[in-house]
Amino acid sequence: MNRRLTSLFNFYSRFGFRNVPGVSLYSTETYARPYRESWRGTLNTLYRRISRSGDPAAPITPILDKWVEEGRTAHKDALVTIIKELRQYKKHRHALEVSMWVSDKRYFELTIPDVAIRLDLIGKVHGIKQAEDYFNNIPKQLKGRDVYCALLNVFAHAKLVEKAEEIMQTMRDLGFAMTPLSYNILLNLYYQSGNTDKFNVLMSEMEERGIGRDKYTYCIQLNACAAASDLEGIDKVMAEWESNPEVHMDWDSYTNAANGYTKTQNVKKALAMLEKAEKLIPSSKRKRGAYEYLMTQYAALGQKDSVMRLWELYKKHLKIYNRGYISIITSVLKVGDIESAEKIYDEWESKNLTPDIRIPNFLISAYTKKGLVDKAESIINRIVLKGAKPDAKTWYYLAKGYLNHDQAEKTVESMRKALSVVEGSRWTPDRDVVAACMEYMKQKADVEGAEEFIRQLVEKCSFPESIQEKLLAYMNNEDSVTVEIGDLEWDHLNRVLKEVD
Numbered sequence: 001m002n003r004r005l006t007s008l009f010n011f012y013s014r015f016g017f018r019n020v021p022g023v024s025l026y027s028t029e030t031y032a033r034p035y036r037e038s039w040r041g042t043l044n045t046l047y048r049r050i051s052r053s054g055d056p057a058a059p060i061t062p063i064l065d066k067w068v069e070e071g072r073t074a075h076k077d078a079l080v081t082i083i084k085e086l087r088q089y090k091k092h093r094h095a096l097e098v099s100m101w102v103s104d105k106r107y108f109e110l111t112i113p114d115v116a117i118r119l120d121l122i123g124k125v126h127g128i129k130q131a132e133d134y135f136n137n138i139p140k141q142l143k144g145r146d147v148y149c150a151l152l153n154v155f156a157h158a159k160l161v162e163k164a165e166e167i168m169q170t171m172r173d174l175g176f177a178m179t180p181l182s183y184n185i186l187l188n189l190y191y192q193s194g195n196t197d198k199f200n201v202l203m204s205e206m207e208e209r210g211i212g213r214d215k216y217t218y219c220i221q222l223n224a225c226a227a228a229s230d231l232e233g234i235d236k237v238m239a240e241w242e243s244n245p246e247v248h249m250d251w252d253s254y255t256n257a258a259n260g261y262t263k264t265q266n267v268k269k270a271l272a273m274l275e276k277a278e279k280l281i282p283s284s285k286r287k288r289g290a291y292e293y294l295m296t297q298y299a300a301l302g303q304k305d306s307v308m309r310l311w312e313l314y315k316k317h318l319k320i321y322n323r324g325y326i327s328i329i330t331s332v333l334k335v336g337d338i339e340s341a342e343k344i345y346d347e348w349e350s351k352n353l354t355p356d357i358r359i360p361n362f363l364i365s366a367y368t369k370k371g372l373v374d375k376a377e378s379i380i381n382r383i384v385l386k387g388a389k390p391d392a393k394t395w396y397y398l399a400k401g402y403l404n405h406d407q408a409e410k411t412v413e414s415m416r417k418a419l420s421v422v423e424g425s426r427w428t429p430d431r432d433v434v435a436a437c438m439e440y441m442k443q444k445a446d447v448e449g450a451e452e453f454i455r456q457l458v459e460k461c462s463f464p465e466s467i468q469e470k471l472l473a474y475m476n477n478e479d480s481v482t483v484e485i486g487d488l489e490w491d492h493l494n495r496v497l498k499e500v501d
Contacts, residue, residue, distance in 0.1 A: 043078045047085060050094060060094050064101050076108040083117065096121040116146035123154030145176040152182055156189040164189055180206070180214040187217065191224045199224060215247055219256050226260035234260045251277040251290045255297055267301055274298060278310075288318055292327035299331035307331045308340070322348075322356040329359060333366050341366065345379075355388045364394060368401030376401055392418040392427065399433055408440040412453075419456040428462040442475055450475045 049063050068074055079102050086095035099118045102108050110118075115138055123131035131154045138147060148171050155164040168186050171177040183206050190199040203221075206213070213221075218241045225233035238257050241247060258273035274297055281290045291314035298306040311328050314320065325348045332340040345363050360379050367376040376398055380390055399414035415429065415437050434457065441450040454471045457463045 043081065046072075046074075046078070047082050050082065050086070050098070051089075051091070056091060056093055060097050061101055061105075064098065064105070068105075074106060076102060076106070079106075079108075080114070087117075087121070092121050092124040096125050110142065112142055112144035112146050115142050116144075116150040119147060119150040120153060123150075123157065128154065128158050128160070145171070145174075148174070148176050149182055149185070152185050156185045159189070159193060161189060161193060161195070178211065180211060180217050183211060184214070184216045184220060187220050188223075191220055191227070194227075196224075196228070212246060213244070215253065218247065218253070222256050222260045226263040229264050231261075231264045231266060234264065249280075250286075251280040251284055252286075252293070253277075254280070255293060258297060262301065270301060271303070274301075274306075288314075288324070291318070292324055295327050295331045296334075299334040302335055304332070304335040304337060307335065320351075322353055322359065325353075325359055326356075326362070329362050333362060338366055338370065349382075349386075355386070357383070357388060357391045357394060361391070361393050361397065365397045368397050368404070371401070371404060373398070373401040373405055390417075390421070392422045394418075395421070396429060396433075400430065403433055403436050408436060412437045412440050416453065419453070419460055422456075422460040429457075438471060438474065447475055 046067055049067070050060050064074070079098055083095045083098050083102075086092075086098065096118065099114070099121060102114070103110055119131060119134055119138075122134050131151065135143075135147070135151050148167060152164055152167045152171070155167060164186060168177060168182060171182055176182070183202060187199060187202055190196075190202065206217075218237055221237045222234060225231075225237060234257065241249065241253065254273045254277035258270040258277070261267075261270035261273060274294060277290070277294060281287055281294075284290055291310055295307050295310050295314075298310065307328070314324060314328075318324075325344065329341050329344055329348075332338075332344065341363055345359065348359055360383055364376045364379050367373070367379070380394060380398065383390055383394070395414045395418035399411045399418060402408075402410040402414060411433065415433060418429070437453060438450065441447075441453065451472065454468055454475075457471075458465055458468045
């Protein structure tokens with residue numbers, strides 16, 4: 001399979017490596033290199049316009065149309081690069097919009113990799129049925145190996161073992177199952193579904209057919225061994241990987257092994273793997289991601305000194321952007337060093353980087369967990385003075401802090417602010433927070449306020465509509481199960497809210 005296929009699937013989430021930079025089948029060389037070289041120019045300008053669309057559900061076609069109306073160029077290779085970037089950051093709906101715009105508005109001819117990427121995106125955005133319908137209507141000349149791999153990936157993502165096996169068999173019959181990619185997809189499905197026997201049979205098939213393992217095969221094996229608490233298995237996989245000259249090892253190869261050892265409670269070997277990973281940072285093209293991820297890994301193992309040592313090296317060798325500050329602040333907070341987090345936050349503020357509400361939110365969350373509500377309020381005041389806007393999580397963390405201090409009125413006020421600014425992504429506030437708000441409004445006989453509060457919970461959070469009637473009944477004492485005794489009434493409300501979980 002040609003190298004362009006390496007851009008088709010982001011295996012981050014499939015392999016359980018959501019936080020591991022670089023463990024992805026994306027390739028920066030997938031499409032026309034000149035556009036990667038000019039990423040800071042025109043291409044970057046268009047990408048920034050698209051990526052700044054705050055609501056992931058908001059259409060971006062008007063942005064693309066306006067771009068052309070301004071007399072700017074929109075080369076296909078550049079648009080495909082943008083699709084790749086959007087997919088990398090999980091903006092699948094927007095990536096699909098660009099893909100459709102490429103053919104529907106610009107009339108560019110689609111290639112097999114283009115169709116495969118679109119199929120993968122349709123599966124993520126619209127689900128299995130539409131992905132299958134799209135596949136069934138693809139012209140025969142465009143139903144290449146890449147497209148079958150995309151459909152296999154869609155089924156695997158949905159945990160549809162039988163359908164995935166059927167497509168894999170079709171690929172065998174067509175002579176398409178000749179590279180590690182299709183095997184990796186099915187191996188990972190077997191690992192995730194706990195089917196050890198089929199996993200081992202498929203590994204044996206790869207060996208019998210002379211299909212060599214690649215980086216992702218080894219990663220899946222490491223995950224499978226870790227899930228089975230098979231320490232010897234991890235040792236064996238790493239020994240084979242290190243002795244295989246055909247499969248390149250980068251720093252993330254060792255961080256994956258470190259993850260496995262951590263899951264098997266072998267801290268000593270996990271640290272040894274992280275040390276090996278560190279030694280490969282200077283020769284890596286992804287130094288920034290290496291520093292950021294390794295800090296979080298050391299933090300997970302409670303290694304504060306190593307976290308701070310890497311932070312100093314990171315600052316020495318590279319310019320730090322928001323993602324770097326997110327990595328270090330979350331890492332020092334994980335090891336319980338709130339003072340260092342405060343100093344680093346002050347440093348971030350002094351750099352005047354692009355505002356990113358996530359960074360103060362980490363500190364606000366830490367403050368409220370520690371009962372330092374005054375400090376949380378101070379951070380929010382600083383945010384507002386700088387012209388930034390607190391988001392739903394900002395107010396939600398503050399609400400939790402107030403709840404822990406038995407400040408019911410302020411809890412309700414903060415939750416209302418949180419609900420008023422929820423955009424795009426749906427979230428579910430803790431049951432205790434919602435219950436406290438409902439209890440307070442019931443005590444105050446604020447039925448109108450409660451109705452609006454409940455409406456927003458259903459509209460903006462992951463609360464089913466069936467809960468709406470029950471919460472309203474609770475407010476109006478209409479539910480026959482509800483009794484007047486406070487503790488029992490509270491228990492009843494929590495039973496109602498459990499339906500959300």
